[in-house]
Amino acid sequence: MNKLETLKAGAALATMTLLAGPAAAEALFWSTQAKPVEETQAMREQVLAGFEGGVDYQGMDEGPWLTRIQAEMQAGSGTIAVLGGLHGDLSGLGEGLMDLSAIDTSVIGDAMLELGRLGTDQQLYVPWMQATYLMAANREALQYLPEGADLNALTYDQLIAWAAAVHEATGERRFGFPAGPQGLRHRFFQGFLLPAYTGSTVTEFRSEAAVEAWGVFAELWSHTTPASTNYSFMQEPLLTGDVWIAFDHVARLADAFNQRPDDFVAFPAPAGPEGRAYMPVLAGLAVMNTAPDAEQSMALVNYMLQPETQIATLRATNFFPVMPVDMPDDMPASVQAFAPAIATMTGASDALPALLPMGLGELGGQFSQIYTDTFEQIILAGRPVEATLDAQAEVLRALMVQANAPCWAPDEPSDGPCPVN
Amino acid sequence: MTEAGTQDAPPAPDRVRRSGRWVFVTGVGLLVAWVLVPIWLLLANALSAPAEVTAFPRSIIPSFDTASLEFFFGFRGVLDALWNSIQVASVTMIVAIGLGAPAGYALSRFDFPGKEAFRFLVIMTRAFPLPLLALPLAVMFIRTGLDDTILGLALVHATLALPFAVLITFSLFSGIPVELEEAAWTLGCTRLQAVIKVVLPLAAPGIAASAVFAFVISWNEVFAAAVLTIENRTLTAFLLQSLDVSPLHLKFAGGAALVIPALLFIFAVRKYLFAMWGIANR
Numbered sequence: 175m176n177k178l179e180t181l182k183a184g185a186a187l188a189t190m191t192l193l194a195g196p197a198a199a200e201a202l203f204w205s206t207q208a209k210p211v212e213e214t215q216a217m218r219e220q221v222l223a224g225f226e227g228g229v230d231y232q233g234m235d236e237g238p239w240l241t242r243i244q245a246e247m248q249a250g251s252g253t254i255a256v257l258g259g260l261h262g263d264l265s266g267l268g269e270g271l272m273d274l275s276a277i278d279t280s281v282i283g284d285a286m287l288e289l290g291r292l293g294t295d296q297q298l299y300v301p302w303m304q305a306t307y308l309m310a311a312n313r314e315a316l317q318y319l320p321e322g323a324d325l326n327a328l329t330y331d332q333l334i335a336w337a338a339a340v341h342e343a344t345g346e347r348r349f350g351f352p353a354g355p356q357g358l359r360h361r362f363f364q365g366f367l368l369p370a371y372t373g374s375t376v377t378e379f380r381s382e383a384a385v386e387a388w389g390v391f392a393e394l395w396s397h398t399t400p401a402s403t404n405y406s407f408m409q410e411p412l413l414t415g416d417v418w419i420a421f422d423h424v425a426r427l428a429d430a431f432n433q434r435p436d437d438f439v440a441f442p443a444p445a446g447p448e449g450r451a452y453m454p455v456l457a458g459l460a461v462m463n464t465a466p467d468a469e470q471s472m473a474l475v476n477y478m479l480q481p482e483t484q485i486a487t488l489r490a491t492n493f494f495p496v497m498p499v500d501m502p503d504d505m506p507a508s509v510q511a512f513a514p515a516i517a518t519m520t521g522a523s524d525a526l527p528a529l530l531p532m533g534l535g536e537l538g539g540q541f542s543q544i545y546t547d548t549f550e551q552i553i554l555a556g557r558p559v560e561a562t563l564d565a566q567a568e569v570l571r572a573l574m575v576q577a578n579a580p581c582w583a584p585d586e587p588s589d590g591p592c593p594v595n
Numbered sequence: 596m597t598e599a600g601t602q603d604a605p606p607a608p609d610r611v612r613r614s615g616r617w618v619f620v621t622g623v624g625l626l627v628a629w630v631l632v633p634i635w636l637l638l639a640n641a642l643s644a645p646a647e648v649t650a651f652p653r654s655i656i657p658s659f660d661t662a663s664l665e666f667f668f669g670f671r672g673v674l675d676a677l678w679n680s681i682q683v684a685s686v687t688m689i690v691a692i693g694l695g696a697p698a699g700y701a702l703s704r705f706d707f708p709g710k711e712a713f714r715f716l717v718i719m720t721r722a723f724p725l726p727l728l729a730l731p732l733a734v735m736f737i738r739t740g741l742d743d744t745i746l747g748l749a750l751v752h753a754t755l756a757l758p759f760a761v762l763i764t765f766s767l768f769s770g771i772p773v774e775l776e777e778a779a780w781t782l783g784c785t786r787l788q789a790v791i792k793v794v795l796p797l798a799a800p801g802i803a804a805s806a807v808f809a810f811v812i813s814w815n816e817v818f819a820a821a822v823l824t825i826e827n828r829t830l831t832a833f834l835l836q837s838l839d840v841s842p843l844h845l846k847f848a849g850g851a852a853l854v855i856p857a858l859l860f861i862f863a864v865r866k867y868l869f870a871m872w873g874i875a876n877r
Binding site: 214234252 | 666742826842
């Protein structure tokens with residue numbers, strides 16, 4: 175080993191790297207959305223390519239995303255131009271965000287704008303794109319649909335009967351549920367199952383109706399493939415054929431429809447006694463006070479709200495526009511399948527929107543953990559339902575008090591923190 | 596070896612040897628398969644068309660469809676990120692060994708107050724999870740201008756790699772008899788000369804091995820890389836977060852893109868690794 179050579183090479187390398195400082199003029203778009211490489215690629219090439227000056231789009235996990243933001247806020251200077259994130263990601267950042275009231279948001283619905291104010295009178299984030307969760311099924315499963323059941327107006331009981339019929343006919347459990355570590359299982363309980371039975375996400379957490387709901391889910395679980403505890407994205411087991419009927423976020427089902435459009439159908443979430451509960455998902459755009467060039471950031475936010483950009487975003491991410499736009503005919507198969515299912519679900523006479531948690535700030539993760547824990551204890555560990563709900567309700571109440579968060583829909587508005595009966 | 600009825604008579608020596616050989620070959624085969632099968636699956640799937648990756652049953656021979664891999668190398672910034680990763684890992688390696696080897700030598704040759712505490716403290720740097728440290732580090736880096744530089748990230752990675760460098764070189768130097776150095780002194784060497792001319796050549800393979808560790812630690816680290824770099828992303832930070840939520844065929848292609856450079860590097864330095872394990876081939 176020639177030590178001198180090694181040393182020289184090392185010194186050269188060190189000098190080189192010391193000189194390689196930051197040299198960026200592109201606006202940095204720091205986002206928790208469109209993380210999968212294909213979506214990131216599409217965001218860069220199809221959505222953001224038209225922005226003058228260029229955009230460096232970075233899709234990140236929530237952990238590093240938030241850490242970087244906190245670091246820039248604390249340091250008082252930053253490189254991030256625009257933040258993109260779900261309502262829950264952005265709602266904890268409040269104080270560090272700029273007021274975006276100057277941006278023209280007249281075409282966006284009031285309910286969404288209200289969410290973006292985060293309880294203040296400033297527009298701390300503007301709605302960027304929206305999505306929801308849907309059911310998807312392999313066409314082969316349709317023959318086992320129970321008699322008299324309408325795919326577009328299923329109830330939970332019919333869903334169970336259907337999953338049971340498939341189980342019986344094929345000898346395998348073929349209902350699939352994203353209960354993996356990265357899966358969005360908590361959203362199903364918060365926004366679909368519990369509101370459908372209790373008409374509430376928080377207040378009626380341990381009511382008799384909630385006990386019934388968990389009983390219903392336990393029954394469904396007996397026809398659910400055990401591999402579900404590994405699933406994060408239902409599109410994969412749908413494509414491999416392991417799962418015939420599934421629930422997931424539209425962006426996590428899209429690939430199945432795009433790869434084999436003729437094999438799958440999308441349909442609304444089932445209904446319970448209180449209605450057809452569903453959870454709309456809202457992503458927003460925000461600008462930090464430390465943004466290097468506020469004008470450029472505003473221009474980028476504005477650019478993202480143009481109808482053409484919104485349609486390009488839909489193609490890239492399967493998140494739908496936040497404003498009415500004229501859809502072109504050549505949209506991807508997933509959009510064509512989802513659009514009518516979403517319209518049916520949101521327009522159903524028994525539709526019951528259950529919003530994403532509001533006002534919890536950084537406690538949002540713990541809030542979701544309560545629902546995940548309840549699921550794991552009741553369904554996976556087989557603990558008694560009432561006792562588990564009693565214990566978790568205490569945790570939930572303490573959390574609501576700590577966050578001092580008033581109720582959000584579908585719970586009745588409250589004066590203080592949202593009560594847990 | 597299925598014949599029965601031989602319990603009474605002791606087995607013939609050549610049969611024992613043959614069964615021993617059989618066990619040996621099976622063991623080797625299993626170990627080789629243990630390493631090669633996952634790599635094979637990774638490469639075979641990376642070289643398959645997307646539809647084949649999810650298809651069942653699948654063929655063992657890939658169809659050499661390069662669409663997934665092409666997507667990766669066409670993905671903006673992959674090559675830059677690869678180059679950044681190599682730079683960060685190299686600087687990490689130099690810093691970790693440059694500081695770690697002298698520390699290891701000092702631990703093995705000198706008695707000084709606080710030696711045990713020092714050994715303990717060195718390991719303590721691994722006791723704090725990076726997500727906890729990343730925020731204050733990032734704030735400090737932004738203030739000092741180290742933010743988003745190769746050097747800044749390499750310093751963090753070197754901190755992670757140092758305990759291994761110190762402990763590996765410590766045991767390495769401890770294994771080299773101090774008498775050899777003493778002999779060199781009696782022949783006129785200074786302390787430093789004795790180290791450079793006598794101890795280092797003997798320790799070189801082991802030092803190279805701990806350098807490989809430092810390289811791999813830096814190569815694999817995600818969280819600090821994701822928080823502390825923006826423009827100068829490393830490959831792992833660049834790909835890993837996107838990969839775990841990407842479709843299967845891209846996971847395989849990305850996995851291959853992450854594994855192959857590391858494999859090549861280890862292949863290049865294998866001589867030193869083998870030498871450390873006593874299978875010298877020089």
